[in-house]
Amino acid sequence: MSAASLATRPAARILLVDGCNRVLLFRFTPPDRPPFWVTPGGAVDPGESYEQAAARELAEEVGLAIDCGPQVARREVEFLTLQGVQVLADERYFRIDIDTCVVDPAGHTDLERQVMREWRWFERAEIDRWAEPIYPADLVAMLDATDSSGPHDA
Template sequence: MRARRPAARILLVDGRGRVLLFRFSPADRPPFWVTPGGALEPGEDHAAAARRELREEVGLDLDCGPEVARREVEFLTIEGVEVRADERYFRVDVDACEVDPAGHTELERQVMQTWRWFDRAALAGHAEPIFPVDLADLLAATEPADVRHA
């Protein structure tokens, strides 16, 4: 039986329309890329977890705004636990930012040493897996009305 894992994920988008992804390199499987975010802590709601994860993983302390998407996915965590994750997505648009890894956990320092900003073309043509698999569609669906391209 899979463990339940409520989680908050952040679609962090810069002024050039690029999304920030972290590359995970676990010892037990090939590398993959994911958005910032992670599991809720006890007593925490999704919005509070999104803010905490953004602060810990990126170094930004911002209100992440309203939830823009929700999905349930099953996967094996870095710690080796089979989970069914209830992921809530929050979109945060910034002009620009540099990742500050000071808040990374020891495990994150081991498996999450690389990050980069991806534009839509780079998402489509990337050789390593990117999660969520429909990230480009999710970004398009959550784009603020004042920046949508016709």
């Protein structure tokens, strides 16, 4: 299927970085493919801006009710949704630097509770050598490009 024939899926994703310079990732375990890790975030709801979606997703998935600030990155990528639909995702990224955070899964949807039961904070050096796929594939470069303190050693 060509990218031109795919449905576009607008999405807001969050680069949540703690005071130890680690990034929060969620492990997805869909029944139809191997597990993978992704940043918090998800689809933009009808009538919602990317900024509103980022704040909603952060509150639902992490339990943080804060402003996500401006978009810091954008990418388009084809992927298979958890519902089995091939889409062209228009992903907008928001970076949030916090001292510390404990994930509160109370806002997770039923589907998220089924496939997203694990999360952890990753050091940059762990990302490239992790045994399971991590998305976005260029996460370390994206973190470096959006870090106001400059690049870090991996």
